[in-house]
Amino acid sequence: MEMIVTTRVTCPHGCDLTGQFVSIRDQDDVEVVRTQLNSMDEGTCVTNPCTLHAPRTMGNHTWRAVFVGVERSRVRHEETSVTFTFTTLAHTAHVHAWGMPPAIAAGERFKFNVGIKCSAGCNLSGRPLSVVDHDGVHVGTAKLRDDIWPGTTALYCVKVEATAPATVGDFQWQVTTPQCDEGLHADGSCNIAIKAVRPPDHEVTVEAFDSATKMPIKGVNVMCRPYQSFTDGSGTAKVKVANGRYTLYVSGFNYIPHENIIDVVEDVLVRVELTVEPEEMEDYR
Numbered sequence: 001m002e003m004i005v006t007t008r009v010t011c012p013h014g015c016d017l018t019g020q021f022v023s024i025r026d027q028d029d030v031e032v033v034r035t036q037l038n039s040m041d042e043g044t045c046v047t048n049p050c051t052l053h054a055p056r057t058m059g060n061h062t063w064r065a066v067f068v069g070v071e072r073s074r075v076r077h078e079e080t081s082v083t084f085t086f087t088t089l090a091h092t093a094h095v096h097a098w099g100m101p102p103a104i105a106a107g108e109r110f111k112f113n114v115g116i117k118c119s120a121g122c123n124l125s126g127r128p129l130s131v132v133d134h135d136g137v138h139v140g141t142a143k144l145r146d147d148i149w150p151g152t153t154a155l156y157c158v159k160v161e162a163t164a165p166a167t168v169g170d171f172q173w174q175v176t177t178p179q180c181d182e183g184l185h186a187d188g189s190c191n192i193a194i195k196a197v198r199p200p201d202h203e204v205t206v207e208a209f210d211s212a213t214k215m216p217i218k219g220v221n222v223m224c225r226p227y228q229s230f231t232d233g234s235g236t237a238k239v240k241v242a243n244g245r246y247t248l249y250v251s252g253f254n255y256i257p258h259e260n261i262i263d264v265v266e267d268v269l270v271r272v273e274l275t276v277e278p279e280e281m282e283d284y285r
Contacts, residue, residue, distance in 0.1 A: 002051050002052065002053055002054070003051070003052045003053075003054055003086065004049045004050070004051060004052075005024065005049065005050055005052055005065075005084075006046065006047055006048070006049045006050075007022045007024075007035065007037075007046070007047045007065050008044050008045065008046050008047075009022065009037055009044070009045045009067050010043060010044045010045070011043075011077065014043050015075065015077070016040055016045070017037050017040075017045040017067075017077065018037050018038055018039065018040055018045055019036065019037065019038070020036070020037050020045070020067070020068065020070050020077075021034050021035065021036055021037070021067075021068045022034070022035050022036075022037065022047055022065055022066065022067055022068065023065075023066040023068055024050070024052060024063060024064070024065055024066075025063060025064045025066055026055070026061070026063050027061055027062055027063065029064075032052055032053075032063070033050055033051075033052060034068075035047045035048065035050045036048075054086070054088045055088055056088075056182065056184055057088065057182075057183075058088050058089065058090055058183050058184075059087065059088065060085060060086075060087050061085065061086055061087070061088065062083050062084070062085045063083065063084055063085075063086075064081045064082065064083050064084075065081060065082050065083075065084065066079060066080075066081040067079060067080050067081065089186075090179065090183055090184060090185060090186035091118045091119050091120045091122060091184060091185045091186060092118070092119035092186055092188070093116055093117075093118060093119075093124075093177055093185060093186055093187065093188030094116065094117045094118075094119065094188065095114070095115075095116050095129075095175055095176075095177060095188045095189055095190040096114070096115045096116070096117075096155070096190060097112055097113065097114050097115075097175050097190055097192045098112065098113050098115075099111075099112045099113040100112045100192060100193070100194075102195065102226050102227070102228045103195045103196075103197045103226035103227050103228070104164040104194065104195065104196055104197065105164065105196070105197060105198070105199040105200060106164055106165060106166055106167060106168050106196040106197065106198065106199065107163065107164060107165075107166045107196075107199075108163070108164050108199075109161060109162070109163050109164075110161070110162065110163075110164060111159055111160065111161045112159070112160055112192070113149075113157055113158075113159055113160070114129055114142065114157065114158055114159075114160050114175050115149050115152075115155040115156060115157035115158075116129065116144060116155070116156055116157075116177055116188065117152070117153075117154050117155045117156070118154060118185060121153065121154040122154070122185070123154075123156075124144050124154075124156040124185075125144055125145065125146045125156055126143050126144060127143065127144045127156070127177060127180060127185075128141065128142070128143050128177065128178065128180075129141070129142055129143070129144070129158075129160075129175060129176065129177040130175070130176050130177075131160060131162050131173060131174070131175055132173060132174045132175075132176055133165070133171070133173050134165070134171045134172055134173060134194075139162050139163060139173075140160055140161060140162035142158045142159075142160045143158065144156040144157065144158050145157070145158050160175075164194060164196045165194065165196045166196075167196065168196050168197055168198055169195075169196055170193065170194070170195050170196075171193075171194040171195075171196065172191055172192075172193060172194070173191070173192045173193075173194050174189050174190070174191055174192070175189060175190050175192060176188070176189040177189070195226055197226060197227075197242065198242040199242070200227075200240035200241050200242055201241070201242050201243045201264075202240070202241060202242075202243065202264050202265070202266055202267045202268065203238055203239070203240050203241075203267050203268075204224055204227075204238070204239045204240075204241055204246075204248070204262070204264060204267075204268045204270065205236065205237070205238050205239075205267070205268065205269045205270070206220075206222045206229075206231070206236070206237045206238075206239070206248070206250060206270050206271075206272060207231075207234075207235055207236050207269070207270070207271045207272065208220040208222070208231050208235045208236075208237070208250060208252065208272050208273075208274060209235055209271070209272070209273050209274070210273070210274060210276070211273040211274060211275045211276075212275070212276065214273075215235075216231070216233070216234050216235025216236070217231060217235050217252055217255070217274060218231055218232060218233050218235065219231060219252065219253075220235070220237065220250060220251065220252040220255075220274070221249075221250070221251050221252065222237040222239060222248075222249075222250050223239075223248075223249045223250075224239055224241050224246035224247070224248055224249075224262070224264075225246070225247065225249070227239045227240065227241050227246075241264055242264075243264055243265055244263075244264060245261060245262070245263050245264070246261070246262055246264060247259060247260075247261055248260055248261070248262050248270060250272045250274065252274055254276055254277055255274040255275065255276060255277065256274065256275050256276075256277055258272045258274060
């Protein structure tokens with residue numbers, strides 16, 4: 001990371017010290033940068049802001065700003081210095097997970113996306129991550145690719161695959177990434193919700209059409225909670241579900257949602273005609 005430092009030097013006798021130099025030195029007394037006093041403001045000489053690169057080691061650091069002694073017009077100004085302290089922190093890892101299936105058949109493999117962004121915008125390609133289940137067991141690993149998620153800056157991502165729990169229920173998992181680069185990048189994590197359901201027994205097919213034009217509608221959301229799907233170009237969505245009674249909910253942009261109860265004891269085909277929302281509803285929304 002970078003730091004911006006400005007140094008001010010004042011002579012008790014009001015001398016003009018512009019043109020003289022200030023040396024910034026690290027804890028080992030090694031000069032990091034030398035900058036010049038180039039302006040005077042009410043008796044105080046000031047350097048331009050200069051950029052310093054913070055050490056790669058984490059913790060507290062004490063550096064010095066040293067006014068380099070000089071003799072000019074038979075007047076000698078002795079070397080003098082002041083210390084300043086700062087703390088370097090590891091870059092934060094912001095971990096995100098998305099694209100998780102709303103419901104997964106118990107014991108089945110599934111995929112989702114993981115992205116990690118460094119607080120300093122660093123290149124994280126190759127950084128490892130793990131998926132940890134509700135029992136603390138590592139059930140999946142991956143490394144970030146060179147890919148950056150579209151529409152973002154420095155959100156490096158990868159598709160991760162894991163196996164759902166063997167039992168039905170709701171579970172809390174974690175995606176974790178360890179610290180790396182000698183501690184420069186901190187560890188990070190995010191929680192993900194896993195809903196394991198009974199393996200499906202039947203298939204519900206929904207055909208969505210516009211009630212006025214009778215044309216199929218693409219991209220309509222079809223839900224038999226917790227199962228979900230979207231219609232394709234032919235207006236068709238297929239949802240595999242277990243035996244039972246479901247509230248079928250069908251909704252699309254600018255359409256009035258459709259809702260009804262269905263009993264699934266075999267494969268089901270449902271045709272739904274959606275009506276465009278009245279203009280006053282669109283304005284309100």
